[in-house]
Amino acid sequence: MENYSFRNDYSEGAHPKILEALIKTNLIQNDGYSEDSYCNEAIQIIRNKIQNQEADIHFVSGGTQANLIIISSALKSYESVIAASTAHIVVHETGAIEATGHKINLIETYNGKLRPEDIKTVIDLHTDEHMVKPRLVFISNTTEVGSIYSKKELNELSSFCKHNGLLLYLDGARLGSALASEFNDISLAELSNLVDVFYIGGTKNGALLGEAIVINNKQLKENFRFHLKQKGALLAKGRIFGIQFSELLRTDLFLELGKHANLMALKMANAIEKAGYSFLTQPVSNQIFPILPNTVIEKLSQKYGFYIWSKISETHSVIRLVTSWASKEDKIDKFIIYLEQNSYN
Amino acid sequence: MENYSFRNDYSEGAHPKILEALIKTNLIQNDGYSEDSYCNEAIQIIRNKIQNQEADIHFVSGGTQANLIIISSALKSYESVIAASTAHIVVHETGAIEATGHKINLIETYNGKLRPEDIKTVIDLHTDEHMVKPRLVFISNTTEVGSIYSKKELNELSSFCKHNGLLLYLDGARLGSALASEFNDISLAELSNLVDVFYIGGTKNGALLGEAIVINNKQLKENFRFHLKQKGALLAKGRIFGIQFSELLRTDLFLELGKHANLMALKMANAIEKAGYSFLTQPVSNQIFPILPNTVIEKLSQKYGFYIWSKISETHSVIRLVTSWASKEDKIDKFIIYLEQNSYN
């Protein structure tokens, strides 16, 4: 049996402070469907943090749900999404976006990040009513391969989108890790200001479940609760979102949890580099992608849980190691020792 | 400010035993997406309770989500649903079923319950490819107007559906209240045996969130997890469903919570009857629908929360009073006293 899992950042329950908050509020009566006082508090906290009192905030239970509702509510039937070919919506959501009727125009990237020139290529190809009309640019931060966007990159994307009538949507499933990265140079408020809509991921950063959708663009706000209800996303006990996000964001807990996850991942990354291995993308967040000999991977898999990401050659593959707010440093230390014992580079 | 709310059965958090179970399991690593040991345990408990080891069990976060995924996964694009005009999917789910592409054929009823002869009328009208093909019969137990189905009624419906190539689906959002009713004469296992698919409601009977979908019909099982994922219903920390349903069903907690809710509602119903008022439907579960003078309703609304269901005449209306596992008897007693003080029949 495996000693420890680095498969993902949702292997445990919730941060203890969140459970405490659920207990403390448990028997107080409140309105249903996220119209309770806890949600109101969380909404106010988020508005303050992003420095936009006009933002609409809604809560949903997971990332795929957030993606499919945001995208389908923002687009007309003939409008499409532009995304990196590594994007979660492209590969790992069972065609959830297409299931709402929308094509995704793919862009190949080397690091999971979109650039204005890539997007321009797509829109230049779509010229008339025999083709879809690209309308929404999907990015994620951190990306699906662990990289993060710089302030300059987000500024350029935002500016390009505005000038080309495109909506910019940021999937923040791992936004906590991105903002807490030592390589990050943008604040939550600055980031929020550059996108039409994004979500703050709770599930992968200490919550039991829940993502907070932030809508800055007025056009996208209209009757959003109708979309939530119609897609089965309006929870009767919506209070559990408000309680959790208040707890995560009232203090700096959200960033601290991201920071811990990043530290644990970078500690592993340093050891892996020292052992002589390279990476698919530079390690900067809680997901790292070392390129290892298959023999080493085989050894590691006897004690640890992780996914094999892709094959590089006959002898080497990329694996994904993920840490979280719950990762224990002593387990990381043991992993490093075990890796050293099993590397012969 | 109101003293107490009878608006619904989801005004509080979760039963304390459920919170305890979440705490106890919190830091144990487990697989994601409901493939963890807690879900496995809950699934086994449910299979035992329904006496069908072949049943497929899946967990989702709410009733609308359960309804739309079950129905859309069971039907071909041109097939329709038959439902009472009071059904939740008809009125209160923002057209979620139609949004998946399916028409609902309506049947007017006096008590929220469907009968074979009603269904026959609908199928007799649909004769060729210029019309939809009715295929799935939607019932709920308890119904949206608080009534429950007898064993005989369910037997007749089940038999009629089988003989006419129709699927029978039971929405069990309030199945706990139905099975715990003193007027109920069917067991969970018997009920399960009569329907192709149903769900056991957690949200309205003590859970933080969650409904357990039970699929008995083999045809409906195929690749159901693809549907869940595509509709955004597969939670990363699916463990929270397993933990909760194990806690609710390992013992008789699920039925006890339903029983408490029913008792509280019937206590109110008795007092209302004693005060000389009648009901839209006979009180048998945790939802009661007294017909009251508007003046009395006005008085009640100064102290209590509830919904006005419908207008009966210029002077009288129906209100809905709902109790739950969390309803406190002393609040019920005070409500009764207040009602007596404000009735002059």
Place this chain on the structure above:
Amino acid sequence: MENYSFRNDYSEGAHPKILEALIKTNLIQNDGYSEDSYCNEAIQIIRNKIQNQEADIHFVSGGTQANLIIISSALKSYESVIAASTAHIVVHETGAIEATGHKINLIETYNGKLRPEDIKTVIDLHTDEHMVKPRLVFISNTTEVGSIYSKKELNELSSFCKHNGLLLYLDGARLGSALASEFNDISLAELSNLVDVFYIGGTKNGALLGEAIVINNKQLKENFRFHLKQKGALLAKGRIFGIQFSELLRTDLFLELGKHANLMALKMANAIEKAGYSFLTQPVSNQIFPILPNTVIEKLSQKYGFYIWSKISETHSVIRLVTSWASKEDKIDKFIIYLEQNSYN
């Protein structure tokens, strides 16, 4: 074998003048997808006839296609249609509207026509995001039971819709018969001015195929050709629509064909009335609905084709008799004689 069919108004091909026009233009090269000179000519003719040079005109191949594209392009996902329960989209289009994701809110009528007070009842019931948002009112002229709207009725509907933020859409599959009725008091231009969008039916009034969609409301015009293409409605040889509608509308041919159909129907209606029978709705157009003894219906069906519309009692039923531009007067005369011979009222 039957002598003659009164089943519908599409039992023959096209009016000879239309075939002539197809032949005359056949080998001239032109652009595809309705961007040819014939479509341009037809569009200009229609704009002149409706006295609105700003209208957008598009051509599609049939009524169900027109209905589903117009309605789905006009509505947001949570918006619904209000229609009479006899409406073609409710009964005879295999759930095509729901298949695009939209609920239809039904209104029972006695003559197939909607009134403002009926619509008000529906919108009053829809108050929040747990329900759909009624947005588009669907009417047809002639209606599915052969009745027509008066100028006063259309004025009232139009005014009510405007004041309540509702779109008004008129299905004109049999608009030729409606406008040519001796009971009609509204012109095409007046009618067009009262609705947001409608279509002029070609298929049932002399064309091989084709309906001309007229969009008056600016909001509904945007990128309509994208909707057409995405739904498979943009024909490569769109020229056939332009050629046909130019031929029908350049002169008064369109109205003349409607008038002939109406005359033939009313001739039958007079004979039926004289024979002592009544009607489901007053005969005013090319569809009449006599109530006949089943014995007479049995006799008629030995020589003539028609549909039995509904059962009135154990002994009487309603049948539908339909005439068209192609109905031959001598066949009508023989039908009348045969009816007289077989009636014993």
Place this chain on the structure above:
Amino acid sequence: MENYSFRNDYSEGAHPKILEALIKTNLIQNDGYSEDSYCNEAIQIIRNKIQNQEADIHFVSGGTQANLIIISSALKSYESVIAASTAHIVVHETGAIEATGHKINLIETYNGKLRPEDIKTVIDLHTDEHMVKPRLVFISNTTEVGSIYSKKELNELSSFCKHNGLLLYLDGARLGSALASEFNDISLAELSNLVDVFYIGGTKNGALLGEAIVINNKQLKENFRFHLKQKGALLAKGRIFGIQFSELLRTDLFLELGKHANLMALKMANAIEKAGYSFLTQPVSNQIFPILPNTVIEKLSQKYGFYIWSKISETHSVIRLVTSWASKEDKIDKFIIYLEQNSYN
């Protein structure tokens, strides 16, 4: 003004014999919705030609309509299509397939044709319920870049699909040109036998409009007319399909028209090759894709209509020249002379 258009194969009306058949049958009464005697005749002719008396045959008005109905009726919601990135459904149908809810998995090709090894790569990547399930392979013959499949290639594809539980669908918009190609080595009956479903294109091979869908796979036949009606594809005067396809297929007219188109294209191709230019794909059908200097393209565009397909370099581009049953040889001859006068290779 341009002398002649090589933009497409639908610039003219219909072959004169088809118009004659429409005239001859025009006033004969028949049943609606393709249940008439002409459709029955056409169906029998096609069954004989493909040597499969069990095949179901349906008629629709265009290629996008055929594609979207066939694909959406064949797939479960989570199943996807595999197609070449040049496929018509990928680029030129405004996302019609995604609009029915299905993802298209793309394969890059050099000649528009799919091979088993390409398809294997896609299915190997799709391993669980977090991804779509590839299920239907879409090919077209001729392809969108003018190439055709050999009997060997179709045999291999068919065999691979069968062994991997995949459906094989062939878009035959230009099947007439493919089968009539001097490079073709497969008969209609042999081709039909290798695919689950395909369509015989009428619009681009002499019909006014219309494609004949042939369903060989029993699973795909069920209630297909419901799909047709629901998508707005069941024409009231379906007789026009029957009349046209009977005319095209009763004799060898269908193949003769394809042969004429091919001859005209290859005559141009020979001249272009003689002038020293090469092609994107080898010219074998009625679409040819010469690579020309931009200066020559500019000259040609002053007299002839055609599309610029893609840019090859700063100085050269690919153009598409299309011929049809209606292309006049004297126009081709003049084009060749004009090309020679304007080439200086």
